[in-house]
Amino acid sequence: MKIQGTGITKVYNQKTVLDIDQFTFESGDFWGIIGPNGSGKSTLLRLISCLTEPSSGKITYELRDKGQAIKRSMTLVFQKPYLLRTSVYNNIAYPLQIRQVHPPEIRQKVEEMLTSFQIESLADQKAWTLSGGEAQKVALARALVFNPELIMLDEPTANIDPGSIMLLEDRLRFHYEKFKPTVLMVTHNLQQTKRLCSKVAFLHEGVIHDQGSIDNVFGPDGTSLVKSFIQQGLI
Amino acid sequence: MENILEGVKDALILLTTLDPEFYTIVRLSLFVSLTATLLAAILAIPAGIVIGIKNFPGRKIIIRIVYTLMSMPPVVIGLIIFLLLLRNGPFGHFSLNFTPTAMIIAQFCLVTPIITGVVINGTKERGQDIRELARTLGASRSQTLWLLIRELRINIMTAVVTGYGRAISEVGAVMVVGGNIRGHTRVMTTTIAMLRNMGEYSLAIATGIVLLLISFIINSLLYYWQQER
Ligand SMILES: Nc1ncnc2c1ncn2[C@@H]1O[C@H](COP(=O)(O)OP(=O)(O)OP(=O)(O)O)[C@@H](O)[C@H]1O
Ligand SMILES: [Mg+2]
16 A cells, blocks of 8 residues: 655644655555654554544555555554453454454464464463563454555554564564565664664654665764664664 | 341242232333333443544533433433323323333433443543554444444443343332323332332332342343353
8 A cells, every 4th residue: 555645734732743744655665663752653653544633634545456445454553452352362353354254264364363473372361361462462463364455553562572572573574575565663673673674764843854765764874863863772 | 127027028928929910010110121221222322432432512511411310310300201291291192191101211211311321431431442443453333333332341231230220229200100000000119119108018128129139130140141241
């Protein structure tokens, strides 16, 4: 899915928290969205996923598979994922159930995900009894299982142990290579951006201050603002 | 104290002798209150959810009105319905006063704000999260509503049980619109009030015990059903 925005602003209580003239996320690109706390990263993802209306401007979506509904072809994984009050298995099955997928296919896909994220043993566990990291894995599995064209992730690996970070990154990379969705991933982890993303956008006070390939933004020709953030370890 | 002990004995006798008049009263009580609660639930659950999550002008005042109506005395609701249904009143041509239908209408008005209010409270807390999750997973409007009902089921169950408890136990509304007519609109609570006036204390207690017993059984069933899900 290709996403374009023009003249996007978001105002909360007379305070402009987002002000982006123009952005384009090409179909099949893996973007890292970085920037300090409160710079508007989550707000941007909420706007693109239609959870919040922009105060002005317009976002357009171009599907690869034109027959699909746009809202059914994208997903957002929150930093604190909400899991349904049911088993892990049913959580992952839910997006397929609402798409009227045939039960045998649901079972096969859910089991694939459980194996892929190494959480087979949690299949029947009630979702509210999971640890934070386990919940994060379930939320990601639930987002990938219906193969959306646009995947938005808001700090998917915050508060997760290094081993699990590697597993999540590996699963994400595997899925990306296989299906080439557009991915927008908010992260505070510079190394993670370099490991996964091909493009990066740097948000600062609601404005996309710099964007482009990893090498350009983080390289010697990058802006001084980005450099100072990297030096301070703020990304 | 003696009367209460007598009442327990009488309750057992009432239940075991299968007194047809008594069973008619119990059946009507259950029918009126369950019907009123069911109809109220159909309206109040979606209404409570919508008021709980949607931001629209007038929402706060509506919530305050619902909360106020939750503590409306049944006898006042009964009186209002009675006046509306009077022969020369706006709905007089239905001639519903002193019928079970009028009792259902009165209890419906009593229970609807209670269920709505409790559901609003539960929805305020988690409704927004559930709605946003449903959207991010591509759920349609009706699928989102259904998911909200499923996720908030414990709260909704509490709301319905509270509303039903209020309906089966109230005496004011059914007395005013029903009139406690033997074999026609007499329910358990109006029976108790009447027996007390007649000085039949132990029989009144016995009826009260049966009322409690029925409530216990219904609550247990709902609780069991809730656990299963
Ligand atoms: N619903 C809201 N009402 C008022 N202000 C809000 C709301 N949502 C976000 N904001 C404000 O918008 C600004 C941007 O918030 P946002 O959550 O997008 O930041 P972020 O870049 O995701 O930060 P973080 O790295 O801490 O997650 C913040 O100043 C925040 O206080
Ligand atoms: Mg954020």
